[in-house]
Structures are given as structure tokens and as C-alpha cells.
Amino acid sequence: MKYSSxxxxxxxxxxxxxxxxxxxxxxxxxxxxxxxxxxxxxxIAEPVLxxxxxxxxxxxxxxxxxxxxxxxxxxYSNQECGQVAVELVKEERADFLMKGMIETRDxxxxxxxxxxxxxxxxxxxxxxxxxxxxxTRLLALADGGMIPYPTLEQKKDIVMNCVESLHxxxxxxxxxxxxCGVEKxxxxxxxxxxxxxxxxxxxxxxxxxCEIYGPISFDIFMDKEIARLKGYDCPCAGDFDCCIVPSxxxxxxxxxxxxxxxxxxxxxxxxxxxxxxxxxxxxASAEEKFVSMALASLLS
Amino acid sequence: MKYSSxxxxxxxxxxxxxxxxxxxxxxxxxxxxxxxxxxxxxxIAEPVLxxxxxxxxxxxxxxxxxxxxxxxxxxYSNQECGQVAVELVKEERADFLMKGMIETRDxxxxxxxxxxxxxxxxxxxxxxxxxxxxxTRLLALADGGMIPYPTLEQKKDIVMNCVESLHxxxxxxxxxxxxCGVEKxxxxxxxxxxxxxxxxxxxxxxxxxCEIYGPISFDIFMDKEIARLKGYDCPCAGDFDCCIVPSxxxxxxxxxxxxxxxxxxxxxxxxxxxxxxxxxxxxASAEEKFVSMALASLLS
Numbered sequence: 001m002k003y004s005s006x007x008x009x010x011x012x013x014x015x016x017x018x019x020x021x022x023x024x025x026x027x028x029x030x031x032x033x034x035x036x037x038x039x040x041x042x043x044i045a046e047p048v049l050x051x052x053x054x055x056x057x058x059x060x061x062x063x064x065x066x067x068x069x070x071x072x073x074x075x076y077s078n079q080e081c082g083q084v085a086v087e088l089v090k091e092e093r094a095d096f097l098m099k100g101m102i103e104t105r106d107x108x109x110x111x112x113x114x115x116x117x118x119x120x121x122x123x124x125x126x127x128x129x130x131x132x133x134x135x136t137r138l139l140a141l142a143d144g145g146m147i148p149y150p151t152l153e154q155k156k157d158i159v160m161n162c163v164e165s166l167h168x169x170x171x172x173x174x175x176x177x178x179x180c181g182v183e184k185x186x187x188x189x190x191x192x193x194x195x196x197x198x199x200x201x202x203x204x205x206x207x208x209x210c211e212i213y214g215p216i217s218f219d220i221f222m223d224k225e226i227a228r229l230k231g232y233d234c235p236c237a238g239d240f241d242c243c244i245v246p247s248x249x250x251x252x253x254x255x256x257x258x259x260x261x262x263x264x265x266x267x268x269x270x271x272x273x274x275x276x277x278x279x280x281x282x283x284a285s286a287e288e289k290f291v292s293m294a295l296a297s298l299l300s
Numbered sequence: 301m302k303y304s305s306x307x308x309x310x311x312x313x314x315x316x317x318x319x320x321x322x323x324x325x326x327x328x329x330x331x332x333x334x335x336x337x338x339x340x341x342x343x344i345a346e347p348v349l350x351x352x353x354x355x356x357x358x359x360x361x362x363x364x365x366x367x368x369x370x371x372x373x374x375x376y377s378n379q380e381c382g383q384v385a386v387e388l389v390k391e392e393r394a395d396f397l398m399k400g401m402i403e404t405r406d407x408x409x410x411x412x413x414x415x416x417x418x419x420x421x422x423x424x425x426x427x428x429x430x431x432x433x434x435x436t437r438l439l440a441l442a443d444g445g446m447i448p449y450p451t452l453e454q455k456k457d458i459v460m461n462c463v464e465s466l467h468x469x470x471x472x473x474x475x476x477x478x479x480c481g482v483e484k485x486x487x488x489x490x491x492x493x494x495x496x497x498x499x500x501x502x503x504x505x506x507x508x509x510c511e512i513y514g515p516i517s518f519d520i521f522m523d524k525e526i527a528r529l530k531g532y533d534c535p536c537a538g539d540f541d542c543c544i545v546p547s548x549x550x551x552x553x554x555x556x557x558x559x560x561x562x563x564x565x566x567x568x569x570x571x572x573x574x575x576x577x578x579x580x581x582x583x584a585s586a587e588e589k590f591v592s593m594a595l596a597s598l599l600s
Binding site: 148226247 | 432433434444448479480481482488489491517518519522523526529545546547548549550551552553554555556557558559560561562563564583
């Protein structure tokens with residue numbers, strides 16, 4: 001399996017039997033409701049709206065939707081919205097989560113809380129899936145948004161989160177690049193020794209179901225010809241399924257450079273909990289929100 | 301003064317009175333000689349070749365040049381080439397340095413050695429000057445290649461190296477962005493507190509002759525409209541002269557993403573010593589080598 005466009009994700013999602021239900025925490029907002037209405041219309045997910053029922057009805061009517069279009073579960077404060085949405089998943093009344101107009105911490109707190117049963121003990125991380133015009137397949141990128149300075153143990157979790165997500169998307173044995181500023185292991189640069197350690201964990205079977213390469217620099221990662229010139233023995237240079245960044249700052253700067261200077265388009269969810277969480281910001285494009293929901297639906 | 305193309309750098313360089321002399325450490329190589337012959341022909345610099353005179357003459361003849369085209373100073377081992385080139389600068393027989401076919405450490409060691417008088421006590425850093433198709437002016441970027449994890453003190457030196465370089469290029473009061481993954485100061489993310497500290501040093505006059513902004517995320521840095529939407533009060537968003545990256549890995553990944561995905565073109569020199577050092581790799585394009593030499597000539 002290989003995805004080369006966002007449209008393909010939506011298609012695969014539509015082809016699945018039974019609509020997944022998304023608990024939308026803090027749904028009383030035009031932008032949020034527009035996104036879930038679109039996702040429902042397109043056969044991506046069935047929303048369960050969590051928030052103030054009166055305000056939700058009001059916003060729905062502005063969008064020309066009857067108040068009873070979707071199941072609505074009352075919750076009033078932001079904290080309550082997060083808690084109730086998480087409980088809906090716990091009670092199997094929803095399959096995945098979406099952050100609406102509440103703060104990220106309002107949904108992360110009940111998600112992490114072991115009482116609610118959605119914390120798997122694994123580090124949670126962002127999983128972005130990207131259309132990169134310079135590549136032939138969609139590229140998973142992690143973690144550009146959750147953990148500022150991941151330890152080796154956390155990087156292992158990040159890799160496993162990505163690999164399991166790619167398996168769920170139908171990619172059997174994803175290739176994973178551990179990106180660094182250089183392609184040689186240097187004891188003075190911990191990100192390069194971490195990369196070597198992750199490759200070793202993969203070789204020993206501690207991280208299974210994927211092929212890990214690293215440390216690898218961005219030019220080798222992107223270009224088979226540069227890899228050949230630099231003598232980097234790696235059959236998937238220019239054609240990786242996934243890349244892991246050394247830190248949040250590095251990942252964020254690199255990812256935004258790809259987006260702003262290179263036309264990359266992203267979709268993203270939080271993975272590592274029992275169900276994925278769609279976390280698109282208000283600034284996200286309609287396409288990003290839609291594809292993120294299709295992605296979460298496939299991962300749940 | 302504002303540069304918008306590499307051609308402009310070459311023009312300004314040609315317009316200066318008197319050719320600068322470049323000591324080429326390890327000159328007995330086709331690629332290196334091609335670059336210096338081109339720079340000489342274009343009125344950018346007068347080469348002083350350091351290396352084995354017989355081998356240099358041989359390589360010159362292959363390129364159709366008489367052996368006595370340029371001054372040649374004999375040196376045999378790589379270490380000797382570095383040392384002799386640095387001594388030429390010390391003796392004022394050369395104005396700047398270029399690394400030919402020797403290792404970077406072979407030129408850095410005599411450069412750092414206080415005996416040779418070129419070490420200013422300031423941290424040395426890479427100064428790359430970039431044509432970024434998405435921007436209206438050339439962008440200085442540092443440090444993507446010398447210091448893996450710069451301390452605040454080293455970042456201050458990196459900023460001062462850039463600012464002084466931009467002054468030499470005729471940019472009177474450059475605007476400097478301290479790039480981070482986020483635009484808010486977060487005590488848990490040292491790169492953001494460093495950014496705030498650099499802004500404060502600028503306000504107090506410890507770093508003069510520039511305007512420093514930060515922490516600033518890549519999207520705000522690149523786009524005035526995003527800055528406005530995110531409420532980031534900064535008149536030069538989308539129009540900075542210079543950006544400072546939080547670490548070598550972050551800078552390298554971001555810079556290569558701009559180059560490979562976004563069509564950015566770079567030229568680069570090492571600054572912070574008494575004279576600049578051209579350090580283009582064998583893989584560098586002819587344009588990169590040429591512009592790097594013009595840049596070094598203007599900075600020396």
C-alpha cells in the first residue's frame with residue numbers, strides 16, 4: 001500500500017464499512033461545525049457534539065442545519081467538554097476525539113488520566129501525514145508538536161506510534177528515517193547516538209514491523225542521487241514512509257519550511273492514546289481539517 | 301542597502317577598488333582551481349595558490365592555464381597547506397582564506413591558534429547568505445554548521461558575527477529573527493528564554509547596530525499576514541535580513557528543507573576570525589562557490 005494523495009485517504013476512509021463516531025469536545029463554533037458537517041456529508045465520520053446544546057443549536061442554525069442533525073451531549077465549561085468527550089469514548093459511544101473550541105490541555109488532561117482508561121502508558125505524539133510535492137508518496141512526520149526534547153525512550157515510543165499508525169493505514173512494513181543534521185554517528189551529538197540506538201533496537205526486534213535508517217541528513221533522506229554520491233547505503237532514500245525529527249524545534253522549523261517554502265500540505269492527529277485525537281487549529285485550512293478527520297477515522 | 305539577488309553581490313564586489321587576495325589552502329584540484337580561475341576572470345579575487353607546485357602546475361595545464369598564471373606558495377601535507385595559508389594572511393600577503401582539497405580541521409586549527417593572530421576570541425560561525433524565492437531580499441542564516449548546541453554566550457557571538465557581516469555588506473541596521481519552534485517564551489524551552497535574553501541584550505545596547513526579534517516561529521518569520529493573525533507585533537515579518545537557528549540540527553534540517561523543497565540557493569563563509577574563510581564543499585554548485593568567494597571578498 002502506498003498513498004500518493006490526500007484524496008486517496010478520503011477514498012479509503014469512505015470505502016470502510018460503518019461510519020466512525022467522533023466526539024467533538026467544544027462543538028459550539030462555526031469553524032468546528034463546518035468541518036464536522038463536511039466530514040459527515042462526505043461519509044468520513046458521524047459527529048457526537050459535546051458542548052452547550054443551546055449554543056450548538058444556534059451555531060447549527062446559522063449554518064442551515066436543524067438542531068437535531070446530530071447527537072448532542074451537554075457540557076458547559078471547557079474542562080467539562082474535554083472530560084465528557086473522553087467519557088463518550090470510554091463508554092464506546094464514540095471512536096475518536098476532536099478538539100473543538102477548547103484548549104488542548106482541556107482534552108489532554110482527561111485523556112492522560114488513567115481513571116478514564118484511554119492512556120496506554122505510551123508517550124503520546126503528533127502524527128502528521130504530509131503531501132510533499134517533491135516526493136512520490138505521503139510522508140509521516142513526528143514529533144513536531146508534543147515533546148520538546150524527547151529522550152531515547154520517548155523517541156522509541158514516537159517511532160512505535162508512527163509505525164502502528166502506518167500499519168493501520170495499510171502500509172505493511174514502513175521505512176523510517178531518523179533525521180539529524182549529519183549522517184554520521186558523533187558521540188558529541190546525542191541525536192546521532194539516539195538514531196544509532198533506534199536502528200539497533202529495530203535490528204534486535206525491539207521495534208518491529210518497520211525498517212529504521214539513521215542518522216540521516218535531510219538531503220540524503222530526500223534524494224537517492226545525493227545518497228549515492230555520499231556513499232549512504234539506503235535503498236529507500238527519496239522514498240521513505242516516515243521521518244522522526246530530533247526535537248520539537250527542529251521538527252517545527254523543518255516542517256514549516258517544507259510547508260511555506262515547498263508547498264507541503266499536512267494533516268495531523270495525536271496518537272499514542274487508545275484513540276486518536278484530531279487537533280487542527282482554527283488557522284488550519286478546510287482541507288487539513290477534513291483530511292485530519294479521515295486520518296483519525298482510519299486510525300481509530 | 302538591500303540585496304535581492306546573488307548577481308548583485310558579484311556586481312558590488314566588482315565595483316570595489318583593488319582585488320582582494322585569497323589564499324587557497326590545498327589548491328591542487330580541478331574543482332578548486334576552476335572556481336578560483338572563474339573568480340579571477342570575473343574580477344572577484346586574486347588567488348594565491350598553496351600546495352604542491354608541481355601538482356598545481358599539472359592541474360592548471362589541464363585547465364589550459366600556464367603554470368605561472370598565479371602566485372604559488374609551496375606546501376605539501378594538508379596540515380602544512382592550512383598553516384601556510386593562514387600565515388599568508390598573518391603576513392598580509394592574502395586578505396581571506398579558502399579551503400581547497402584539505403580537511404576543514406586542517407585550516408581551522410591554525411586559524412584558532414592564537415600564535416597566528418587570526419583568532420579574535422569570538423566564537424566562529426557559519427554565515428550563509430541565501431536567495432529564498434519566497435522572500436524579497438537575501439537572507440542571512442546562522443549557524444547551521446559549526447556549533448552543535450550553542451550556549452547563550454555563543455548565540456550572542458553568532459548574532460554579532462552576522463550583524464558585523466551585514467554591516468560590511470552595506471546593510472546599516474539589519475533585522476534579526478531568533479527562530480524557535482514557538483513564538484512564546486516558555487521556561488521549559490531554553491531556546492525561547494535565550495531568544496528573550498538576546499532581545500534584551502539588544503534593548504540594553506549589549507548587541508548594537510541591529511533590531512532583534514524573538515522567539516519567533518518560522519511561519520510568522522516568513523509571513524506578515526500570519527504575524528498579524530497571530531498578534532505578533534513585528535514590522536519586519538516576511539522581510540528579515542537575518543535569522544538565527546536554535547541548534548545546528550534544527551538549522552541544518554530547516555535550511556536543507558528550504559533548499560531541497562523550496563528552491564533556496566546558498567552561499568556561505570565562516571566568520572568570527574580576523575578574515576573570512578570560504579568553505580564550499582566539492583558538492584557545491586559552481587554558482588555557490590563563486591558567490592561564496594564574492595561574499596568573502598566583500599567581508600574581508
